[in-house]
Amino acid sequence: MAASTIVDMNGNPFELPDLEEQQTLGDAKLSPLRSHYSNHPSKGLTIAKIAKILLDGEHGDLIDQCELAEDMEEKDPHIQSELGKRKLALLGVDWNMIPPKNATDAEKRDTEMIEEILRDATWLDDAIFDAADAILKSFANLELKWQYADKTHYIAGAEWRDPAWFKTHPDDRNQLRIRDGSHEGLALQPFGWLSHQAKAKSGYLSRRGLVRVLAWPYLFKNYAARDLAEFLEIYGLPTRLGKYPSGASPKEKATLMRAVMSIGHNAGGVIPKGMDIEFHEAAKGGSDAYMAQINWCEKSQSKAILGGTLTSQADGKSSTNALGNVHNEVRQEIRNADLKALANTITRDIVYPMYALNGKSFSSPRRIPRFEFDITEPEDIAALAEHLPKLVGIGMEIPKSWGHEKLQIPEAKEGEPVFTVQTQAPGLQGLKRLAALKAQPEISSPEAMPGHYSAAVMQRLEGEAQPVIDAWVDQLETLLQDAEQQGLDLADVQQTLAETYPDLDEADLADLLGSAFLSAELAGRNGVKDDI
Numbered sequence: 001m002a003a004s005t006i007v008d009m010n011g012n013p014f015e016l017p018d019l020e021e022q023q024t025l026g027d028a029k030l031s032p033l034r035s036h037y038s039n040h041p042s043k044g045l046t047i048a049k050i051a052k053i054l055l056d057g058e059h060g061d062l063i064d065q066c067e068l069a070e071d072m073e074e075k076d077p078h079i080q081s082e083l084g085k086r087k088l089a090l091l092g093v094d095w096n097m098i099p100p101k102n103a104t105d106a107e108k109r110d111t112e113m114i115e116e117i118l119r120d121a122t123w124l125d126d127a128i129f130d131a132a133d134a135i136l137k138s139f140a141n142l143e144l145k146w147q148y149a150d151k152t153h154y155i156a157g158a159e160w161r162d163p164a165w166f167k168t169h170p171d172d173r174n175q176l177r178i179r180d181g182s183h184e185g186l187a188l189q190p191f192g193w194l195s196h197q198a199k200a201k202s203g204y205l206s207r208r209g210l211v212r213v214l215a216w217p218y219l220f221k222n223y224a225a226r227d228l229a230e231f232l233e234i235y236g237l238p239t240r241l242g243k244y245p246s247g248a249s250p251k252e253k254a255t256l257m258r259a260v261m262s263i264g265h266n267a268g269g270v271i272p273k274g275m276d277i278e279f280h281e282a283a284k285g286g287s288d289a290y291m292a293q294i295n296w297c298e299k300s301q302s303k304a305i306l307g308g309t310l311t312s313q314a315d316g317k318s319s320t321n322a323l324g325n326v327h328n329e330v331r332q333e334i335r336n337a338d339l340k341a342l343a344n345t346i347t348r349d350i351v352y353p354m355y356a357l358n359g360k361s362f363s364s365p366r367r368i369p370r371f372e373f374d375i376t377e378p379e380d381i382a383a384l385a386e387h388l389p390k391l392v393g394i395g396m397e398i399p400k401s402w403g404h405e406k407l408q409i410p411e412a413k414e415g416e417p418v419f420t421v422q423t424q425a426p427g428l429q430g431l432k433r434l435a436a437l438k439a440q441p442e443i444s445s446p447e448a449m450p451g452h453y454s455a456a457v458m459q460r461l462e463g464e465a466q467p468v469i470d471a472w473v474d475q476l477e478t479l480l481q482d483a484e485q486q487g488l489d490l491a492d493v494q495q496t497l498a499e500t501y502p503d504l505d506e507a508d509l510a511d512l513l514g515s516a517f518l519s520a521e522l523a524g525r526n527g528v529k530d531d532i
Helices: 028-035 047-058 063-075 077-088 105-119 124-131 211-234 250-266 288-306 321-358 381-393 400-407 428-436 455-485 490-503 507-531
Strands: 005-007 013-015 095-098 139-149 152-161 166-169 172-178 193-197 238-243 276-282 370-373
Touching: 047 063, 047 211, 063 077, 063 211, 077 288, 077 321, 095 105, 105 321, 124 139, 124 152, 124 193, 124 321, 152 321, 193 321, 211 288, 238 250, 288 321, 321 370, 381 400, 455 490
Parallel strands: none
Antiparallel strands: 005 013, 095 370, 139 152, 139 193, 166 172, 238 276
């Protein structure tokens, strides 16, 4: 790849190296890092040893502090479980690419191009999980693997690098450097790293991670667990006391000692004549004190990692549903803060390089697409659908984009099929209103009707048909009222109507219609005769 001059996110120029060769592989001075293995500083951990590890970390030597964090996560199931919850919570949130403000068409196309590449990236979820390692150790570095194909620079992978490979700059305690044997260390290659930093608290880089908070309850919990194991080993066993006579030889004393030590497990043994073994009352006590210390340590760890205890532990006393919901809300706030910090890192270390190398609209590091996790909570659709028309009705001008954002419903693109309101049959109340209508049909003037029907004939037909129709309407009204009292829905009413239809008395109406047809025929003949 040809070298080119480009600026970083802060506008500072730097020489772009060959991105297809990873820094830790291309620099011979860094080869010893690959042969580095952990010293496991948790072995024989004491208060003094922890104090020294944390002090060395403040001075820029992060090896023991990072390796202690690794041991803690491996050896303590509770720490691993709580950290796992916090890390895995980041993977279940969707993300979007947001173009710059007032973006041009070219900027929007470049944003869609970057999003398409990242959507297809199989390494992104693993990178998010590995970057969350910074929660415990305050930083996490992933080395990017670049490739060039189809006139596009894209990232083919992101490899997690051991935090023990890094140190802080002696003159800038917030700047990470690679340990290459020099005093200052080697700067991270531009566009070559996803370097994420997480803040559990304010302070310099080496003091921000949770490892410095969790180290102490981890130590005290191990003390309590060790003491509990010793207590359980001897609990319930009587004290054995061996007595040997004066002048016993060392061999006899050793024989008696072996008998005393093994008789509790073997329930039998052999000792020289003249020696005795006495059994005293078994050890008394309980494990409550040890378990209380272990529980306190685990609750302290849960508070430090998740902000509460009721999302992981329940004591049966204070673990109410309401309090559990409050703790879960705190945990969600922590997750959202993690996601915002991680989105800023991805925008800086992944989106910006891809945009600078591939974007046709790239003009300045101040106008770049942003990577954002969708952490907005959807509003209550029922409540919004009820109140929004009222607000619009009083004159509020509410943009449609606001409603889509609140409900997390994407806006339809041009030409995209959308849902529409389907015309439905009238509901139960509508049927009642229709059934209650007994308006008289309007009668056209006799002169306007074929055959010049007289008004007297029309009024007679209407008068004779109306009682039959009223009887039908009354029967339907009774049916609908009964359906409303029984709580039936429209489908039930339709079924009942279908079942009731054969029972309607239609004989009178049939006779009336027959008479009407006959009258119409006679009137027609009479009209023809008159015209002749």
